[in-house]
Amino acid sequence: MILNGKELSEKRLAIVKSEIEKTDLKPCLATVIVGEDPASQLYVRMKHNACGKVGIRSVGVELPGDSMTEDVINAVEKLNKDPAVHGILVQLPLPRGIDTEKVIESVIPEKDVDGFHPLNNGRLFSGRPDFVPCTPGGIMTILREYEIDPAGKKAVVIGRSVDVGRPMAALLINADATVTVCHSKTQNLAEETSKADILISAIGRARFVGPEMVKKGAVVIDVGTNHDENGKLCGDVDFEKVEPIASAITPVPGGVGPMTIATLMENTLESARRHANL
Ligand SMILES: NC(=O)C1=CN([C@@H]2O[C@H](COP(=O)(O)OP(=O)(O)OC[C@H]3O[C@@H](n4cnc5c(N)ncnc54)[C@H](OP(=O)(O)O)[C@@H]3O)[C@@H](O)[C@H]2O)C=CC1
Ligand SMILES: Nc1nc(=O)c2c([nH]1)NC[C@@H]1CN(c3ccc(C(=O)N[C@@H](CCC(=O)O)C(=O)O)cc3)C=[N+]21
Numbered sequence: 001m002i003l004n005g006k007e008l009s010e011k012r013l014a015i016v017k018s019e020i021e022k023t024d025l026k027p028c029l030a031t032v033i034v035g036e037d038p039a040s041q042l043y044v045r046m047k048h049n050a051c052g053k054v055g056i057r058s059v060g061v062e063l064p065g066d067s068m069t070e071d072v073i074n075a076v077e078k079l080n081k082d083p084a085v086h087g088i089l090v091q092l093p094l095p096r097g098i099d100t101e102k103v104i105e106s107v108i109p110e111k112d113v114d115g116f117h118p119l120n121n122g123r124l125f126s127g128r129p130d131f132v133p134c135t136p137g138g139i140m141t142i143l144r145e146y147e148i149d150p151a152g153k154k155a156v157v158i159g160r161s162v163d164v165g166r167p168m169a170a171l172l173i174n175a176d177a178t179v180t181v182c183h184s185k186t187q188n189l190a191e192e193t194s195k196a197d198i199l200i201s202a203i204g205r206a207r208f209v210g211p212e213m214v215k216k217g218a219v220v221i222d223v224g225t226n227h228d229e230n231g232k233l234c235g236d237v238d239f240e241k242v243e244p245i246a247s248a249i250t251p252v253p254g255g256v257g258p259m260t261i262a263t264l265m266e267n268t269l270e271s272a273r274r275h276a277n278l
């Protein structure tokens with residue numbers, strides 16, 4: 001079975017749209033982009049497009065690539081204080097030389113719709129999540145909507161980044177899975193991944209996960225957004241070879257990516273609701 005993230009995201013976006021129409025909420029997402037990385041510009045544009053689709057206002061702050069950490073923090077602090085802004089997203093990665101941790105910590109947790117602030121991280125790891133990072137949050141929505149319950153299952157996450165791997169592992173722990181986290185220093189990676197009932201790959205290597213790494217009947221979630229030697233967009237998983245042995249699998253494109261954006265819209269709406277005490 002193919003887990004259709006694109007279709008599910010459309011459904012979730014339609015719900016966000018109708019929720020906004022039902023209330024007088026005027027949710028607003030602010031994005032901050034530093035420098036001119038074309039991939040980052042594309043992603044931010046996709047986020048603004050999604051806002052337009054569901055009726056979330058969006059403002060984009062663009063700073064030059066040679067900005068200092070303080071310049072970015074000043075921009076964030078203005079948005080922190082602006083009562084019309086409910087969500088703040090600082091597009092990552094930031095240019096070399098900028099202290100990413102300091103910038104992320106400057107976003108007030110109440111507007112941290114990316115779920116990257118250490119307070120929101122800590123809440124997630126304590127089993128009392130508030131704003132959850134959008135990519136792993138979107139993956140949990142896919143699992144829930146397709147009635148794949150992680151409870152008691154063996155889940156293996158490849159990747160331990162702060163934005164994807166680690167929060168993914170925390171969400172799966174909270175959902176009662178038995179979780180293994182693998183990374184570049186893992187020995188016998190294929191041996192670990194072959195035990196997974198639910199395998200989540202977030203490494204950033206084109207078609208790295210082959211059939212020899214996957215147990216028959218496993219649920220395979222592909223976070224990777226890579227370009228192959230021909231420039232074609234592809235995931236971490238060799239979809240053609242793994243799809244026949246998986247019980248369910250997300251494609252790239254059309255899987256996790258659209259759910260990331262839908263979850264960002266949901267988090268922004270939730271933040272606006274709280275702001276209005278609804
Ligand atoms: N679809 C979506 O919405 C999103 C997609 N992405 C995509 O997901 C991928 C991962 O993103 P992100 O987490 O930010 O990436 P990072 O580069 O921050 O982290 C990659 C992780 O993978 C591990 N890793 C790298 N190579 C290997 C290997 N050969 N074997 C085992 N582990 C390995 C690294 O290990 P170590 O820690 O030891 O270095 C690291 O933990 C990228 O392709 C990115 O573009 C990211 C965010 C959202
Ligand atoms: N502060 C911050 N928050 C993020 O959430 C964040 C970020 N920084 N930096 C970069 C990563 C990456 N990311 C993606 C979002 C959507 C798709 C997506 O929708 N992809 C489409 C394909 C898009 C295409 O054509 O390239 C798909 O998979 O179907 C992919 C990747 C969010 N990120």
Ligand SMILES: [Mg+2]
Pocket residue numbers: 161163
């Ligand atoms: Mg990263």
